[in-house]
Amino acid sequence: MALEQLIDVVQRCQAIKDESFPPEDYDVFLTAGRTCIEQGDSAQVLSILVDEKNKKIVRCMGWNLLGPLIQILLKKEDKNLPHCHAILSHLLEVSSPKELLIGLLEQVEDADSSSIADTVTLLLKPLQKVLLRMGVKKASSVGMALSTLLSQVVRLPVPVTKEQEEDDVFGLCRCCTALLEFVKPFVLEIKEVVKDNNRLSKDNELRVELLKFCMKSLSEPLLEVLLKDPYMLQKSPLREFASEILVILSNIGESLPDLLSRNILKRKEVPGFLEEEVRYPKESLACMSHLLFVHHIGMDIFPAVLSPVFILQCNMEYVELLLNRTEESRLQKGLELYEKSLVGVEDNSLPVDLLELKIFFSVPQNLVKVMTLCPDQTLRTKGLKVFQLSIDKFSTEAKYKFFRGMLKTSHHAGVEGYLIKNIKNQIDFSLKPCNGNDWFLGKHLLPLLRLVLCLPQGPETDLLQNLDRIMESLNLLRYMLIRDKEWENETGIWTEFYKIEDNYLKPLRTGLNMSKAHYEAELKSTKDNKKLSSKDSKTRTCTVTVGNEKLPNMSPEMQIQVLQSALFTFDLIESVLARIEEIIEAKDIPLS
Known part of the structure; x- marks a missing residue:
């Protein structure tokens, strides 16, 4: 019945000399053709479509059959597969390219999550063939196709393990590989134009669409991907995809060194198809920089010899962008990029002028957040390592100003304690022969010591919460009093000591006595309550208030342990x- 309807509508349309077929004929052609294909009459449909007398009908109406055809082709087990492939090939040759493009992209968009990879890999070659038929006016169509394809590809899960990438369990790897083949002829077209700079326009539409594809690929999926080292996975489709994206950028006339340094070199506004921020998204450039300097991908097409300090400056904005995120993959890439950018810089060489750039404070502050808030222990440890590496690269004056700035803004006792330990190391180095300097000795050191040797809330300061800072500051003071003799006074500590005693040591002693008395009273009360509760089996938990805050409900034994631990800390x-x-006291004893 459906076959008869198809033959009937085709014969009726043959009699129409122009191509103004009535809408009802389109409907009958689609319905009858779909039914024939679904019922297994593909051979008969093929014979009708390849008939030369029906060429104009196929040109106008043939694309309507894409939906049922592609559904059959995706199933792969149908006995009519050869005929369906032949029908698709004929439609790609004869039907209207614009209509085919719309029909194919609709199939891509309509793919459900389980069939994205199969649909994309099946339709990339047909899409490429259709676009190549469009000639010089294909740029916007290429852009539309690439945007649609990538929007579906990025829905695929990113492989995490080596085995997942090897087996391509989610289909992302084969989609990325197929996309590279898809764009190849369009890249070659622009590459030929690039050879003659007089003919190259930055706003060449096809070039811009390829640039957008590369930038989008860098932000998704590549920014999500944690590439495996070559020794772990010798053949990595995702590494190959990343490498080829950078090659494409170079082939379409983009200089990788220029892209890297966009954020620090002032550039004239470029009028044209896209605004600069849209044309070169920072997330994409951050990914490019990570590929270059962490994985060394694309270094063979990175000809410029740039100083390590300049590279660090270029990368700081990308590091900040990555460390500002909460996703662990982003944080890891930010830490890796910052580390690699620092490693090439000579120790004690970064000039103090760099600290005038806000980003040289904001990046370490982001590092502090990773070190203190990130739930992943490995990333916290890595953050601390990179934080120390960044300190090591500053000159003496820059270290001094960095410590001062961070002590004023960190508001975290553990971090402040770590900074104070670094200050102690700098003082120790400066007191050694031939290492003296103006920053960690004498008059410049004293303002820094005032920031170190202080209690945030005076005697009422929570000593337990500020333990790391207090212990490191006391250790620093003890070290200086022992190491720097009163008659030498290289650090100036003895001149300043009466202020330190009044402003730090006495309030600390007062706060310590208050805290010990409070906790000892709480401990006695808890022990007494425990004795009473042992007589009443119903009383199993109790609460203790410490520092105006109630400790969580816990057994008396546990509360006693907590309170004893606090008292031990006070003793320390x-x-x-x-x-x-x-x-x-010893300094006042006369020498015998």
Whole structure:
């Protein structure tokens, strides 16, 4: 019945000399053709379509058969597959390219999550053939196709393990490989134009569409991908995809060194098809930089010899962008890029002028967030390592100003303690022969020491919460009093000591006595409550208020343990404080 309807409508349309077929004929052609294909009459449909007398009908109406054809081709097991492939090939040769393009992209868009990879890989070659038929006016169509394809490809999960990438369990790898083949003829076309710079326009539409494809690919999926090292996975489709994206950028006239340095070199506004921020998204450039300097992908087409300091400056904005995110993959890439950018810089060489750039403070502050807030222990440890590496690269004056700035803004006792330990190391280095400097000795050091040797809330400061800072500051003070003799006073500590005693040591002693008394009282009360509760089996938990905050409900034994631990910590602080007081008392004893 459907075959008879198809033959009937085709014969009726043959009699129409122009191509103004009535809408009802389109409907009958589509319905009858779809039914024939679905019922297995593909051979008969093929014989009708290849008949020369029906060429104009196929040109106007043939694209309507794409939907049922592609569904059969995706199933792969149908006995009519050869005939369906032949029908598709004939439609690609004869039907209207514009209509075919719309029909093919509709199939891509309509693919459900389980069939994205199969649909994309099946339709890339047909799409390429259709676009090549469009000639010189194909640029916008190429852009539309690439945008549609990528929007579907990025829905595929990114392989995490080596095995997932090897087996391509999600289909992302074969889609990326197929996309490279898809864009190849269009890249070659622009590459030929690039050879003659007089004929190349930055706003050549096809070039712009390929640039957008590369930038989009860098942000998705490549920014999500954690590439495996070659020794782990010798043949990596995703590494190959990343490498080819950078090659395409070079082939279409983009200089990788220029792209890298966009954010620090002032450029004239370029009028044209796209605004600069849209044309060169920072996330995409961050990914490009990570590929270049962490994985060394594209270094063979990166001819410029740039100084390590300049590369660091270029990468700081990308590092900040990545470290500002919460996704662990982004944080890892930010840490890796910052580390690789720092490694090439000579120790103690970064000039203090760089600290006038806000980003040289904001990136370490982002590092602090990773070190203190990231749930992943590996990333926290990596963050601390990179933080220290960044400190090591600053000159002496830059270290001094960096420490001062970070102490004013960090608001985290652990970080402040770490900074104070670094200050102690710098003072120790400066006190050694031939290492003296103006920043960690004498008059410049004293303002820094005032930031170190202070209690944020005076005697009421929470000593437990500020333990790391307090212990490191006391250790620094003890070290300086022992190492820098009063008659030498290279650091100026002895001149300043009466202020330190009044503004730091006495308030600390007061706060320590208050805290110990409070916790000892709480410990006695908890022990007494425990004795009472042992007589009443119903009383199994209790609460203790410490520092105006209630501890969580827990057994008396656990609360006793917490309180005893706090008292032990106070004893630790007191032992160092007592040693400092002994040193001060000893200085007043006459030498025998």
